[in-house]
Amino acid sequence: MIDIYTEKKDSRDWILQNDLYFNLYTSNEEMSQNEIDLIKQVDEARLTPDKHIETKYGLGTIRNLSSGCKTLLNIVKHPDKVVCVEECGPNVLKIIFTMDNIKIYMSRPTLTDIPDGAKIRFNDSDIVTGSKGYHTWWGKEYERREADDL
Amino acid sequence: MIYENITFTADPFSYDLVFDDRITLVGGDSGTGKTVLYEMLEDLRLIDEYRSIRLFNYKSDNFLQSIKKCRDSFIVIDNADILINEEVKRFINFEFSNQYMLFLRNCDGLNVSDESFKVLKSDNNRVTLEEEL
Numbered sequence: 001m002i003d004i005y006t007e008k009k010d011s012r013d014w015i016l017q018n019d020l021y022f023n024l025y026t027s028n029e030e031m032s033q034n035e036i037d038l039i040k041q042v043d044e045a046r047l048t049p050d051k052h053i054e055t056k057y058g059l060g061t062i063r064n065l066s067s068g069c070k071t072l073l074n075i076v077k078h079p080d081k082v083v084c085v086e087e088c089g090p091n092v093l094k095i096i097f098t099m100d101n102i103k104i105y106m107s108r109p110t111l112t113d114i115p116d117g118a119k120i121r122f123n124d125s126d127i128v129t130g131s132k133g134y135h136t137w138w139g140k141e142y143e144r145r146e147a148d149d150l
Numbered sequence: 151m152i153y154e155n156i157t158f159t160a161d162p163f164s165y166d167l168v169f170d171d172r173i174t175l176v177g178g179d180s181g182t183g184k185t186v187l188y189e190m191l192e193d194l195r196l197i198d199e200y201r202s203i204r205l206f207n208y209k210s211d212n213f214l215q216s217i218k219k220c221r222d223s224f225i226v227i228d229n230a231d232i233l234i235n236e237e238v239k240r241f242i243n244f245e246f247s248n249q250y251m252l253f254l255r256n257c258d259g260l261n262v263s264d265e266s267f268k269v270l271k272s273d274n275n276r277v278t279l280e281e282e283l
Binding site for chain 1: 184231
């Protein structure tokens with residue numbers, strides 16, 4: 001199940017500033033082979049055991065990863081947190097929607113491919129399946145926002 | 151327009167950025183070099199030709215107050231999706247003396263045109279802004 005929250009909340013259980021959270025916390029955690037592979041997939045970066053990265057832009061540290069890649073790693077490393085995905089590009093969102101048991105915040109829909117079998121729960125309430133269910137929910141949400149003059 | 155183009159070399163890359171609108175939104179995939187460009191502009195703004203560049207990201211102090219003081223500036227905002235609120239959008243829409251390059255995906259509430267939407271492309275180490283399809 002992917003939990004999506006559409007209203008922003010200021011809480012210690014939410015990660016809204018992904019760069020900051022990653023630089024201070026997630027980057028200091030051990031990276032698994034799966035996470036190293038995700039870094040390669042998103043940023044085309046090779047992570048060395050001492051947390052340096054090699055990309056086409058040069059050498060750096062793990063803190064030089066893209067905001068989208070940092071967001072993805074925040075989600076993977078902290079599945080208990082609600083993570084803001086507003087800064088993620090389509091390449092990262094596509095990966096996020098293949099994942100399970102994660103919590104994300106997005107205030108508007110994405111056109112990214114969503115697997116047909118993906119189970120999605122909006123705001124701890126409405127459960128939908130796949131791309132069709134996702135876009136149908138957002139259609140109703142925009143009708144609601146229009147009616148509420150939001 | 152403050153700058154119709156920004157051109158510089160940062161070996162092995164050469165940047166040739168052309169702007170078609172007062173507001174440019176740079177989107178596209180993650181990992182395409184937006185923050186790398188931002189960091190290059192931090193140096194570039196220190197030379198006379200590009201002294202109108204003003205830079206903001208999530209590390210900026212007093213973002214709202216600082217941006218509202220900008221006039222006749224080329225304003226670049228990284229992490230714009232988490233920084234920009236309705237008040238900043240109003241400032242961007244109505245402070246016509248400035249030009250804006252926003253690393254932003256959500257254009258709701260901004261007075262943008264079809265020519266505003268760009269992505270960074272790198273071809274043989276030449277980096278350009280191309281129309282986002």
